[in-house]
Amino acid sequence: MPINYYLFLAIIIFSIGVTGVLTRRNAIIVFMSIELMLNAANLLLVAFSKLVHQRMAVVEPTNLMAGIDGQLFVFFIMVVAAAEVSVGLAIIVMMYRNVHNVDINFLNRLKN
Amino acid sequence: MNISLIAFWFLSALAVFSSLMVITRKNPVYSVLYLILTFFAISGHYILMNAQFLAIVNLIVYAGAIMVLFLFVLMLMNLNKETEQQKNKYLLWSSAIAGGMLMIVLIAALDTPYPQMLEKPGAGNFGMIQNLGKALFTEYVVPFELSSILFLSAMVGAVVISKKGD
Amino acid sequence: MKLAPIIPLLPLAGFLINGLLRNKLSKALTGIIGSGVVLIAFVLSFLVFNSVKAGNTQIFNLFDFISIGNLKIPFEFQVDSLTAVFLLIITGVGFLIHVYSTAYMHEEDEPNFARYFSYLNLFVFSMLLLVMGGNYVVMFIGWEGVGLCSYLLIGYWFTNTEYNIAAKKAFIMNRIGDLGFLIAVFWMIQVFGTTSFSAVFTQLPGNISTTAITGITLCLLIGATGKSAQIPLYTWLPDAMAGPTPVSALIHAATMVTAGIYMIARSNLLYVLAPASMHVVAIVGLATALLAATIALKQNDIKKVLAYSTVSQLGYMFLGLGVGAFTGAVFHVMTHAFFKALLFLGAGSVIHAMHHQQDMRFYGGLKKMLPITHATMLIGCLAIAGIPPFSGFFSKDEILAHAFEANPVYYILGVIGALMTAFYMFRLYAMTFLGQNRGDAHHTPHESPKAMTVPLIVLAVLSAIGGLVGIPELFKPNAHKLSDFLAPVFEDANQYMAHHEAPAHSTEWMMIGVSTFLIVVVIFVAIKRFSNAANATKEAEGVGKFLENKWYVDELYDAMIAKPLMALGSFFNAVVEKSGIDRLVNGVGKAVQFSSRQLRLLQSGNVGGYLLMMVIAIILLIRLVFYLKM
DSSP, rough: BHHHHHHHHHHHHHHHHHHHHHHOOOOHHHHHHHHHHHHOOOHHHHHHHHHHHHHHHOOTTTOOOOTTTHHHHHHHHHHHHHHHHHHHHHHHHHHHHSOOOOBGGGOOOOOO | HHHHHHHHHHHHHHHHHHHHHHHHOOOOHHHHHHHHHHHHHHHHHHTTTTTTTHHHHHIIIIIIIIIHHHHHHHHTTTSSSSOOOOOOOOHHHHHHHHHHHEEEEHHHHHHHHSOOOOOOOOSEEEEEEHHHHHHHTTTTHHHHHHHHHHHHHHHHHHHHSSSSSS | OTTTTTHHHHHHHHHHHHHHTTTSSSHHHHHHHHHHHHHHHHHHHHHHHHHHTTTTHHHHEEEEEEEEEEEEEEEEEEEEHHHHHHHHHHHHHHHHHHHHHHHTTTOOOOHHHHHHHHHHHHHHOOOOOHBBBHHHHHHHHHHHHHHHHHHHHHHHTTTTTTHHHHHHHHHHHHHHHHHHHHHHHHHHHHHSSSSSSHHHHEEEEEEOOHHHHHHHHHHHHHHHHHHTTTTTTTTHHHHHGOOOOHHHHHIIIITTHHHHHHHHHHHHHHHTTTTTHHHHHHHHHHHHHHHHHHTTTTTTBHHHHHHHHHHHHHHHHHHHHHOOOOOHHHHHHHHHHHHHHHHHHHHHHHHHHTTTTOGGGGOTTTTOOHHHHHHHHHHHHHHHOTTTSSHHHHHHHHHHHHHHHHHHHHHHHHHHHHHHHHHHHHHHHHHHHHOOSSTTTTOOOOOOOHHHHHHHHHHHHHHGGGGGGOOOTTSSSTTTTHHHHHHHHHHHHHHHOOOOOOOOHHHHHHHHHHHHHHHHHHHHHHHHHHHHHHHHHHHOOTTHHHHHGGGGGHHIIIIIIIIOOOOHHIIIIIIIIIIIIHHHHHHHHHHHHHHHHHHGGGOOOOOOHHHHHHHHHHHHHHHHHHHHHH
């Protein structure tokens, strides 16, 4: 299966995420769109990790760890995403408490 | 048409469809549910690529914990109604077109006539927890420890931000 | 002699102390500091002089001043016999003028008094820098410094618009000359690759084209005509009388105007290798000497007479330089410093006594009331007129003798100038001191305080005997001490100079006899004529009127240069500035305002809009990269 397939799939999901961020005004859905984009990136990382691994296996069959960095990056991205979501949702809660709305256009004023 | 190719197409279609649903549903709760579906599809892809550990983590952390958090917030604040105001129509369309353009441009930029081929999933234990763990606690031990500090600060931040009053 | 670099630092220190603490110091302290630093500098100069006399020429390389590529211009001092002579003149005469100023300026209030002294010190500092500089760039720093100080001091009474105009005139005239100097320096860098005196002169004559040397020397000459008040840039010097009288003395005697002479004497080798420039120098000098002398004949302002006399004497120095009498020119600088400082300070004393009346028609009969001033002024007049054995005789005679060797026409014109000098000086003398007092009858002028008369006496003694350092061979062989002392500086130049047959001793005796006789006759005529009040106050007419109005040179410059420039300026102001530049500038402003008003609409605060922009930008960037890769 060509690597292009995964590439295109990731691009499509990523673009859907971008479109979601652009079109929706609900902050939570915007947030979810960002998660979509992150996952598209993760998918691509894993695909390239696999590619590197299988190519290294030809040169050096004993090295099982070749290309594992990609998967570890995905792992760290998940870590960061989890932290980000916790803080982001806290901000949304805070925002809802203040303006009783989660419309991002209410965030155009940084003061008051 | 072997089984893994069929699985790939099926999972891809599912992922694209459900992510489209995520951004088109009026009710945020549906969006969350479709997002979980997307994550399942992506986890399937991970398994196809011998990344079993990541697939499981994706399900547990993303589909499990994070999405529950989303639902929790939605339910808690009674946001599960279709209250969202619509954007300006022109802005809406231009946003959609911009997204589509981005997709086309990216695909056009990254398309190659003779792509590398991925083999079908082997029986190897490449993506198993043993290998990942080894790398994580040797080569990547510092970032790993730092990520725990990141969690701590995120936790403190979340508590400080959502605390009532000032 | 390691002390030489300290000499210019002393007046600089005096300048800083007096300038910065001018509201705190008392007048006495200011005067002591101002004069004291110059006195110490004088003592050091004397030590330097002795050291140089023992045969030490030194170059002090203090630090790298400019270093660009291959061009290295160090901040260096060069101390040799020429420098030593000028050091003594500047600090010695400068000190006397400082002392004199403490009394002359005592009416000023304290801050202005300190300001005056700090300017004087700065002036001395700049001049020392000028004569001590080891290359043309350091010299140029001093050169600009004296220009600045002359501006500051001429415009010292800055509340008077006329004085300010005089100061500006001096500054602008000097700037014109400075441009010539600057071009010469650049040219020199291009031709020689260095500006250090020693490095430039060792490359001569080499294979440097005469054209380049002539060009450089002519540009230097333009600089010298500006600073030393020669045709065509001399008009600032008479106007410079706006400053306090001691300043005039300082400008005319010790500093500033001698800069041009010093510079040409310093560049003697360059000039000798460019005979055309030598001729130009001689002709400019002679023309200036005659022109200024004729103007001086009819001036009524005592300081104006002295000013034109300075211009005329400087013309003699240029004549001397132009005919190769470098020693004679430096000698005349020295004697001129003595007697011109004396005359100016004497004039200052008179003006002081007459309550700032400067018109000689209101003087007369001051002989009794100002005995010391009278006696010293008489010595000064005799010295400048060239009566033996006063100092002016020796130096002027040396220049004229060389002029005779070069071209007898120069000599005859020079003697005519000398006769006019004697005439106008004794006209001044007679109008001031002899005859009846024509001034205000109600008050009696009285002699000036000691701080003013003592410098006068010292200068009078110097004017009387100062010429004895340069007794010509005619009187006593090998008695020209100054010539021996300066010989190392000019020995290279003498090799290349066209040698003329020195006139026979009998001819020289005859020349001296005739010219002295004529001068004495002229003096008696002048005294006889101008002791009479009627003649003294008579309105000038005909040629006299023409001379009194200074040949209408100022008006000529005004009509030929200033007016067209003003017209051009107002044209630019009215047309180019208003409708061109203003419109352009305002247009830029309006365009920015307009476009920002439009662009402001993008800043809606709408997060979605921002994101959309971002995505579009990303698309364009990727497209661009994609396009570039193809």
